[in-house]
Amino acid sequence: MWREGPARPGGVFPFFSHAAVLFASSALLQACFEARQWKLLNEHVILISKRRAQLKQAVAATVKEAIGYIDSTPDEDTKIELIKTLTSVTEGKIYLELERARLTRKLAAILEARGKIDEAAEALQEVAVETFGAMAKTEKIAFILEQVRLCLKKKDFIRAFILVKKVTPRAFSEKRLVSDGKQDGEKKEMAMDGTTAAPPDEGIPSLEELKLVYYEHLIAYYTHTNDALEICRCYQNIYDTPSIKGDTSKWTEVLKKVCWYVVLAPSGPMQSSILHMVHGDENLAKLPLYERLLRIFVKNDIVQWTDVQDQFGVEMMEQDSIFLGKVAENRDTFKLRVVDHNILVISNYYSQITLPRLADILKIDVEEAEKYLSDLVLKKTVKAKINRPQGIINFGAKPKPEEVLSQWSGNIGKLLELLEKSCHKIHKEAQQHKVLVPSMRQ
Structure with a gap:
């Protein structure tokens, strides 16, 4: 088992074989565990890891064996002490x-159960799993999403958004698999370095389940920032998940939220694209009320807010997660979107209109009409100019000098071409009838 080393001032040093070192370390920890000497077990774990010229295999075996004892600890404080000892030993390795x-x-789970959310979040954030090569992709994503969840729980939305951006939607595609080297063997997940990744820990959800958790966290963040368009896009990705689309009760609720949030989102190119895409979804025909809702904003027709409220007021009350509680202002936002839609329709049909006439069409006060129109102009959704003394609105942007000059040049060219054709026809008629016109006389 051992042999004598060279003579040193301190005496004779034994040289153990690798197997002997591993066996001795395991036997020592086993003895401490059977004696229920948890403090001594922690001390020996630290001692083995700090021994001079200690083998990596011995340290790794010691840590893995000690991890197996965590669930057998007599109380939670002892468990925390053992976990902290092991995390200090594994640091930097x-x-x-x-x-x-x-x-x-x-x-972190223990600290969260004790109500120490800040400490739990801080403990998890100390570990940057995105750089771990041996960890399976599913376990990495689950770890990062757990960091995000704790940040959201302690209302640290900025850090939560930074962390959630470490995971891209592309990460939820199929895993990269590599053969285990055996003939007809099962393929396993590939790690960052091209080798086989370690199997995920127990209780780690599948990629599809992690995708749903990912978008739920994003929805929580965008709800805080009141970004209806991004919430709509998140629900769209949830709707496209196979497990959701395969269950009628699930996709129905998700599609309803997609419809509401695309309507609540400010007008723009992306909002218009999503609106037409959702309106063309074949499943929307199974929800007639929501099909009528989207048809209002797809068509270029003016609608009255009172009519819209009568049609969808009951459904709005049922969607409590959108229109009640902390997001009750979405009811006012919905009314604003209806007015915005009407102003956009009017801007397509009118080049000039008076403020009283605009307010009469919208069925609101003149002050409200001016306010809504001004907001749309500031957001650059509508191009208009208001002459307040005369109460006249001119839709359309003021042309640039280059555009005016180009248009004038084009008009002059057309005029000269028309004059040339007219003169040619006059001379032709004069020659046929042998009539002298003043310009033909000598």
Whole structure:
């Protein structure tokens, strides 16, 4: 098992084989565990890891064996102490990065259960799993989404958005698989370095489930920032998930939210594209009320807010997650979008209109009509100019000098061409009838 080394001032040093070192470390931890000496177990874990010229295999085996004892601890404080000991031992060791991440997640779960949300979030943020090569993609995504969840829970929305952007929608595509080298063997997930990744920890959801969690976190963030268009896009991605589309009760609720949020979003190229895309969805025909809702904004027809409220008021009350509670202002936003739609329709049919006439068409006060129109002009949704002393609105942008000059030049060219054709026909008629016109006389 051992042999004598060279004589040194301190005496004779034994040289153990690799197997002997591993066996001795395991036996020592096993003895401490059976004796229920948890403090001594922590001390020996640290001692083994800090021993001079210690083998990596011995440290890794010690940590993995100690991890197996975590669930057998007598109380939560002992469990936390053991987890903290193991995280300190694994710190800075690349070959133990996977174990460190899993230990940190267990510690964060305990801290969260005790109500220490800030400490749990801080503990998780210390681990940058996106750089871990041996960890499976599903486990990486699950870890990052757990970081995001805790940040949202403690209302740290900026950090939550930074963390959630570490995961791209492309990450939820199929896993990269690599053969295990055996004939007809099962293919396993490929790690960043091209080797086989470690299997995910127990309880890690599938990629499709993680995708749904990912978009739920994004929805929570965009609800805080009141970005209806981005919320709509998130629900669109949820709607396109196979597990959602395959269940009628699920896709119905998601499609309803897509319809409401695309209507609540400000007018723009992307909003218009999504609006027409959703309106053309074959499943929308199974929801007649929502088909009528989108038809209002797809067509270039003026609608009255009172009529819209009578048609969709009951449905708005049922969508409590959109129109009640903290997001009750969405009811006012819906009215604003109806007025905006009407102003856009009017701008397509009128080049000039008076403010009283605009207010009469919209069925609102003159002051409100001016306010809504001004907001659209500031957002550059509509190009218009208001002459307040005369109460006249001119739709359309003021042409640039180059455009005016180009138009004038084109008009002059057309005029000269018309004069030339007219003169040619006059001379032709004069020659046929042998009539002298003043310009033909000598």
